[in-house]
Amino acid sequence: MGLALVAGLALVTGCTTQPAPVPPPDRGLPAGGFRLVAFDSCPEALRQLKAAAKAYVGPWGFGPNGDIRTFDRAEQAGAPAAAGRADAAPKGYSGTNTHEAGADEPDLVKTDGKRIVTVSHGKLYVVDPATRRLTGELELPGADSFGGAEDSLLLDGDRALVLRRDGWAGMARPTVRGGGARAVPAEAPTPDGIVGPRLIMVDLSAEPKIIGEYRIDGNLVDARQAGTTVRVVVRSAPRLNFPHREGATDEQRTAANREIIDNATADDWLPRYEVTSGGRTSTGRVGCERVSRPAAYSGTSLMTVLSFDLGAAALGAGDPVTVIADGDTVYSNGPRLYVANDQRWRVLPMLTARNIAPDPKDETTEIYQFDISGAGAPRYVADASVPGWLINQYAMSEWDGHLRVATTSGRTWGDKPNSTSSVYVLRADGTALTQVGKVTGLGKGERIYAVRFVGGTGHVVTFRQTDPLYTVDLRDPRAPKVSGELKINGYSAYLHPAGDGRLLGVGQEASDQGRVQGTQLSLFDVSDPAKPTRIAQYHVKQGHSEAEFDPHAFLYWPAERLVVVPLIVYGRGLPSNVALALRAGDGGFTEVGTVDHTLGTGRPEDLTPIRRSLVVDGVLWTVSDAGLKATSLSTMTTLGWLRTA
CATH class of the missing domain: 2.130.10.10 (YVTN repeat-like/Quinoprotein amine dehydrogenase)
Incomplete structure (x- = not known):
């Protein structure tokens, strides 16, 4: 579901004890009508989470095949990626290629002109470009925990933040298991019980050394850096498994899966984290008071945004804020952060197999705007929904107070494609991003392959x-x-x-x-x-x-x-x-x-x-x-x- 960030209860508009509104299992959300609200209490949050998840679960778990999303859009071909303005880099060195000069993006190599830092094969290397010598090398923890991941990093002065995609957080998929209905971890956990990304703070002032680590349940979506502040977006899901029951009907399987949800606790939903600094390790869990929801959601996806200061002595707990939502694409121009989400991961496999056109309700992208100009947690500003799907972060761009968004709608495959592309112009009006203009009818029967706003x-x-x-x-x-x-x-x-x-x-x-x-x-x-x-x-x-x-x-x-x-x-x-x-x-x-x-x-x-x-x-x-x-x-x-x- 749509991703949103919120800086705590003071930033949301009202509370509710109404039953949680949920979308039907095989339809996307209608356009518009999104508003972040907080829960009255942890028991009320759990009740609404269960109600939403039970409406969405089927005989094989969450999603049409019992497997809600287990991958990052960024790892698909045509992934959202970063690329840069021609005039973004200071004279003397190129920096790295980013969409906007004011928002750095993690990559496998970084330079500030004085040093080049890169990560490869579970190690961090520091190079002096003046002498062309390797001046530092550091073995990163957890290097053998997940061989298919690629490390990335961000750099500020004598500090580097390495982002490791350790583990693969289970997304509530079914397993072959007999016996009664109960909630179990979706993946075999690491010794600390957390399966998810690892953030590693490295001091580069002398021989590189680790000065802090942070781990959290989920999968890494993306990150942005403005000044010394880094925002890290993590997607997670309730840690539930739904056993396969031989000989059972679909109705019986669905009923059993709902019983699993009924027996789940808040610990099965809320992300856990672990912080290591100064030789000491502490653990925590995102509190219910830090969780909010949009007006409609499924209860199957959670998004947490962490904020870290690379100038601080340690990583800390990340000041986490969580929304019961999903998200795919992150764009930032520095002072503002936009997160967009669509339902393509759920809709396209079914539609392509049947060679049918998507329902317009399934072709909706939700966009959330946040103020990240301060060093604290992001402040939610406004949201919107637009028809169609984005290709990547370059389909969004803010200019002169307006957000421009390019999308493709319709079927792009088969013998009779009916797709078309559009550009929408949005402007914040209170808590809504209001459409003020649009251009439609681009590339009939085609889809967008590239966008650049200049x-x-x-x-x-x-x-x-x-x-x-x-x-x-x-x-x-x-x-x-x-x-x-x-x-x-x-x-x-x-x-x-x-x-x-x-x-x-x-x-x-x-x-x-x-x-x-x-x-x-x-x-x-x-x-x-x-x-x-x-x-x-x-x-x-x-x-x-x-x-x-x-x-x-x-x-x-x-x-x-x-x-x-x-x-x-x-x-x-x-x-x-x-x-x-x-x-x-x-x-x-x-x-x-x-x-x-x-x-x-x-x-x-x-x-x-x-x-x-x-x-x-x-x-x-x-x-x-x-x-x-x-x-x-x-x-x-x-x-x-x-x-x-």
């Missing part, structure tokens, strides 16, 4: 067989309009502003029938919004780039007009793995060179894909799971190689 202009790419690039004039929020359209083969999956009316795109070239043919980079002239044109294209046959689905992998260094993307190129024999560097000049693309991290053994496992690129003082640093390489920007010769594998 000032008062929106750039929207839709695709099925060709790639319309729409420019949307948003300067008058009450009367937005499509000002131009460019149709070319293929598509851009990520768009990046390059200044002076230029826009960079990275995606796939495609045939007239829409068959992809390898990575393409495009340089667009959008200085005249009525006549967008593509002035250059660079095509790599059978190529694929991580930047196509995770823009953290994209680098644009405006001082040199340098574009760097990682590439895997398939062909005869083993695939090649390189970082491709291009210069985007007025006359088009010029190839600067390539960098590889091949270890020279000829073995497939030693053809290490490059993941990220950074610029520090005229040196291009490329990062892979094997190590870091320093390359001269002026000559493209290797200056140093630091192996970490």
Whole structure:
């Protein structure tokens, strides 16, 4: 259900003892009508949670197949990712690629120009870019607890916060079990009983050392950093299992699952956390007084937002606030945080299998706006719902007090797609984000592949067989309009502003029938919004780039007009793995060179894909799971190689 954050009881509007309103099991929420309210007491919270969950549970548990969401949207292809403004970085180093300059995002490598810090294979490494030496190495706790996760980090001064996706929090799915109905943990817990992300505070002032840890039940959604304050969003669910009963009817199974819910306690719902600092460990649980709910919810999902100060001596308890809600996409411009949620995870598998169009009620995205300008817990401001689904965080952007949102509605698959895309303009009015303008009818039969808002202009790419690039004039929020359209083969999956009316795109070239043919980079002239044109294209046959689905992998260094993307190129024999560097000049693309991290053994496992690129003082640093390489920007010769594998 929709995600919301709240800074405690003082920030919600009223209390209620009414029965908890719930959506029907196979329908999404209608648009509008969301309001956060607090519970009168812990027993009342538990009663309403049970009522909501019992209305949603079926013969196989929560959801159509007895398995409510157990994955992060960020780990799907086309994941919400981060990418940056062309002018966001201070002179001298590129920083990391983020959507907005005022809101840093976790990634596998960070730099402040003085040091480069990266995490790989359960270790943290510190590099001095001036001497090109590895100056620190730290084994991270819990490195072997969950092999499929990828660590990320945030950096501020002498502090790094490592975010580990340790464990995999169960999401109330059925297991084969006999006997009576009772609540049991959804996964085998770690020794401390908590299954979920681990946050690790590291002191980098000398040899790196751990100065604090924090663990909480759930799955890591995302995080944002403004100044020294970090907001971490975690999604969790009641720790319940529903046993499979051989020979029982669906009615009998549903009744037994409701009995499990009846026997559950608040401890089965509320997230637990553990804090370690100074050699001491303390435990806690999110209190009922910190839990709120929107007007409609299922009781099957909870979202907790934690706030940490990287300048503090220890992590602390995170000042947790929890909402009985779900959430997928996080966007922040620094002073404000937006969290959006849709029901795609529940709806699409059924609809695709049946080749039917979604019901409009299922195609609703809820958006919550919060003030995070202070160091304390987020303050809820307003909320809204819009038709359709978001592709990622770039489908949202705040400008001049207005939130612009791009969505796709309808069926995008099958022989007769009926999809269409829209851009909505919202403005906070009291506790509601009110729609003040919209543009509809973009890319009929297609879906959005990329969105980028730059000032008062929106750039929207839709695709099925060709790639319309729409420019949307948003300067008058009450009367937005499509000002131009460019149709070319293929598509851009990520768009990046390059200044002076230029826009960079990275995606796939495609045939007239829409068959992809390898990575393409495009340089667009959008200085005249009525006549967008593509002035250059660079095509790599059978190529694929991580930047196509995770823009953290994209680098644009405006001082040199340098574009760097990682590439895997398939062909005869083993695939090649390189970082491709291009210069985007007025006359088009010029190839600067390539960098590889091949270890020279000829073995497939030693053809290490490059993941990220950074610029520090005229040196291009490329990062892979094997190590870091320093390359001269002026000559493209290797200056140093630091192996970490």
